[in-house]
Amino acid sequence: MTTHRINKVLANYGICSRRKVDLMILDRKISVNGSLAEIGMRVNPDLDKIYINGKKLKNNNIQTTIILINKPKYIITTCSDKHNRKTVIDLLPKRYKRGFFPIGRLDYKSRGALLITNDGEICHKLSHPKFEHKKIYNVKLSGNLKENHIDKWRAGINIDGKKTFPCDIELLEKDSANFLLKITLKEGRNRQIRKIASYFGYKVIDLQRVNFANFKLGNLKEGEWKLINNSEFDFIK
Numbered sequence: 205m206t207t208h209r210i211n212k213v214l215a216n217y218g219i220c221s222r223r224k225v226d227l228m229i230l231d232r233k234i235s236v237n238g239s240l241a242e243i244g245m246r247v248n249p250d251l252d253k254i255y256i257n258g259k260k261l262k263n264n265n266i267q268t269t270i271i272l273i274n275k276p277k278y279i280i281t282t283c284s285d286k287h288n289r290k291t292v293i294d295l296l297p298k299r300y301k302r303g304f305f306p307i308g309r310l311d312y313k314s315r316g317a318l319l320i321t322n323d324g325e326i327c328h329k330l331s332h333p334k335f336e337h338k339k340i341y342n343v344k345l346s347g348n349l350k351e352n353h354i355d356k357w358r359a360g361i362n363i364d365g366k367k368t369f370p371c372d373i374e375l376l377e378k379d380s381a382n383f384l385l386k387i388t389l390k391e392g393r394n395r396q397i398r399k400i401a402s403y404f405g406y407k408v409i410d411l412q413r414v415n416f417a418n419f420k421l422g423n424l425k426e427g428e429w430k431l432i433n434n435s436e437f438d439f440i441k
Contacts, residue, residue, distance in 0.1 A: 207246035210236070210254075215324020217249070218303045219256065222328050233257050268323040270437050271300060272419050273429040275318045281310045292318060295427055307331050308392045308416075316341070316413035317421050319432075329440050330417055333369070333391040340415035341387045342376070343397055347406040349375075349383045363399045382409060
């Protein structure tokens with residue numbers, strides 16, 4: 205009898221990401237065969253009765269879909285918001301709302317390339333640092349640029365008690381007040397670029413992600429989205 209970790213099973217069903225499944229288990233929202241689920245437990249979706257918020261998991265064959273969206277500033281990268289702020293899911297038509305969720309983070313004041321999917325396993329493979337998918341940002345900052353700051357940033361900086369991965373940084377433009385950096389990351393920690401910029405005394409004027417795991421914005425305008433062809437994400441599977 206084949207079993208898998210419950211967070212992987214529910215991620216494969218497009219319920220949400222593995223991390224979110226674990227949080228739902230902690231919130232006592234998932235049960236298996238009449239008992240509350242436990243983190244790390246193994247299940248067989250063909251045999252076990254799995255309930256989420258009181259609704260039974262249905263064994264449906266869901267087609268994996270990935271959407272690239274050009275997120276504008278002041279849009280929340282979540283499925284819903286308790287303060288009724290506009291979310292990235294609100295930018296999509298109705299057929300892509302239920303069961304879809306953003307891959308990784310792009311903070312409220314940032315803009316650019318964001319992927320949305322209905323496949324939790326794809327979400328895991330694109331967002332977990334161990335897979336080292338590149339994310340490329342154009343970041344405009346104000347302040348007196350110092351070369352040793354860039355060298356330290358490239359090597360990794362301790363933020364929130366943990367050193368960041370080494371990254372690539374290229375100076376694109378510079379004038380008397382501002383400068384523009386192209387930053388390539390292989391991890392996606394919360395507000396990472398903004399925290400490091402603040403550490404060095406720089407102010408972020410604009411932060412745009414232009415490439416996520418080789419999915420590029422191209423001519424996609426802010427607020428617009430497009431479907432990714434199956435052949436384009438075969439490398440993830």
